[in-house]
Amino acid sequence: MSAETTLNITCHFCFNQIDVDLEIDQSFEGSDMEIYDCNICCNPNKLKYTVTHGSIINVHVSDGNE
Ligand SMILES: [Zn+2]
Numbered sequence: 001m002s003a004e005t006t007l008n009i010t011c012h013f014c015f016n017q018i019d020v021d022l023e024i025d026q027s028f029e030g031s032d033m034e035i036y037d038c039n040i041c042c043n044p045n046k047l048k049y050t051v052t053h054g055s056i057i058n059v060h061v062s063d064g065n066e
Helices: none
Strands: 002-010 017-025 030-037 044-052 055-063
Touching (some): 002 044
Antiparallel strands (some): 002 017, 030 044
């Protein structure tokens, strides 16, 4: 079972606040990484996040072009 979580992040490129939808498996524990294109400037944001007990506790946004 998975749940969709909406995160509000600051785009690495244009510094606008954007919403991204993360699909997190309920049993998932640990860190994962996904690329999200900003819906304002279209640049790829690399999102690193850590999940503990079904909650996202740590989000880091960096350059997805690297
Ligand atoms: Zn942007």
